[in-house]
Amino acid sequence: MNRQQTLASAGQIIALGPDGHLINPEDWSEAVAEEMARRDNIELCRLRWWLVYFVRDHYRKYGMPPLMRVTLQAMRRDAGVEDASSKTLYRLFPEGPIREACRYGGLPRPESCI
Amino acid sequence: MITDGLAQQPAAPETEDVSMADYIALIRCKASRDAAARLVEELRDTARGHDSSMVFIHGDAVASIPAFANAAPDPGADWVVCRTSLARRTATDMLPQPFRIATLTAFYESVLSANRIDSLGLGGQLCSKPGSAAKRSESGPLLLEIGFAPLARHQHRETLEMALGAAALELDATVLFTGEGLAHLEGVAARGWSQITDFDLLDLHCETPARRFAPEIAVPTLDPVDVARLRARAATILIL
Numbered sequence: 001m002n003r004q005q006t007l008a009s010a011g012q013i014i015a016l017g018p019d020g021h022l023i024n025p026e027d028w029s030e031a032v033a034e035e036m037a038r039r040d041n042i043e044l045c046r047l048r049w050w051l052v053y054f055v056r057d058h059y060r061k062y063g064m065p066p067l068m069r070v071t072l073q074a075m076r077r078d079a080g081v082e083d084a085s086s087k088t089l090y091r092l093f094p095e096g097p098i099r100e101a102c103r104y105g106g107l108p109r110p111e112s113c114i
Numbered sequence: 115m116i117t118d119g120l121a122q123q124p125a126a127p128e129t130e131d132v133s134m135a136d137y138i139a140l141i142r143c144k145a146s147r148d149a150a151a152r153l154v155e156e157l158r159d160t161a162r163g164h165d166s167s168m169v170f171i172h173g174d175a176v177a178s179i180p181a182f183a184n185a186a187p188d189p190g191a192d193w194v195v196c197r198t199s200l201a202r203r204t205a206t207d208m209l210p211q212p213f214r215i216a217t218l219t220a221f222y223e224s225v226l227s228a229n230r231i232d233s234l235g236l237g238g239q240l241c242s243k244p245g246s247a248a249k250r251s252e253s254g255p256l257l258l259e260i261g262f263a264p265l266a267r268h269q270h271r272e273t274l275e276m277a278l279g280a281a282a283l284e285l286d287a288t289v290l291f292t293g294e295g296l297a298h299l300e301g302v303a304a305r306g307w308s309q310i311t312d313f314d315l316l317d318l319h320c321e322t323p324a325r326r327f328a329p330e331i332a333v334p335t336l337d338p339v340d341v342a343r344l345r346a347r348a349a350t351i352l353i354l
Contacts, residue, residue: 114219
């Protein structure tokens with residue numbers, strides 16, 4: 001995917017890496033995520049926001065993004081999606097739910113191949 | 115970093131194909147040129163007794179790829195390099211023949227169908243324990259043994275990823291920390307391991323420590339008898 005190398009949000013110019021992730025995670029805000037979504041022509045609905053915040057919280061606590069298995073467990077328990085499956089996650093972010101949630105959440109691209 | 119020996123190689127194919135290998139060797143430690151040559155020879159001998167074989171190169175062992183390549187690795191075996199381990203150590207995806215790139219997930223999917231799995235852990239310890247060399251039952255439990263303290267951030271992270279890979283596929287796996295391996299549970303870096311207990315992903319145990327250590331997360335301690343029982347119960351033991 002061809003993404004611009006900068007992003008304008010709330011009067012700030014935010015630098016993006018070649019993979020579209022923020023260069024500086026401290027630049028993240030909900031407005032930055034909304035601007036990314038506007039460019040990608042998607043809406044950050046309630047479940048997408050839930051996923052973005054879940055991945056951010058997991059990253060802060062454990063130093064890495066969650067496994068898909070963990071995300072589904074939490075989604076069933078906390079997000080009211082009792083039948084959540086990997087299809088549910090891929091419908092939210094078809095290009096890779098955890099990786100995209102990291103990008104929208106201002107986190108680095110996941111480095112693991114799990 | 116990986117040596118210049120890879121610089122002139124063509125890009126290695128990356129496939130997610132699961133290798134249905136009858137025999138699997140997991141190599142996680144860096145080997146000298148001589149050690150790599152001996153290992154290649156031993157792997158060739160072992161593979162002769164099996165229909166198909168796979169060698170999975172993970173973590174620090176990636177640095178030994180040129181040494182393995184020089185030792186004329188058996189082209190009949192599937193030589194697989196962990197994509198993330200390679201990416202962490204070099205900007206190139208160029209590898210000599212017959213190496214290819216795949217994920218840790220693909221490794222564990224192969225584990226499910228293998229009859230024999232040997233492992234050479236980070237500390238250079240080769241697993242030859244009863245159970246691993248025997249015919250595995252498909253549903254037999256997997257024991258991941260960690261007895262080596264991480265000397266660098268990559269070693270810590272990649273050992274954790276070995277456990278998370280088993281958790282991701284919901285394998286019947288247990289992690290056992292022994293000796294200096296308990297160092298993985300100390301300090302800030304231990305927080306990555308706590309997701310395993312917080313989300314009940316795998317069973318974690320530690321052998322009664324020989325020295326005082328201060329784990330960041332609570333892990334049940336096993337005495338030598340229980341450790342022996344755990345090893346005996348395992349269909350496969352991977353020394354990490």
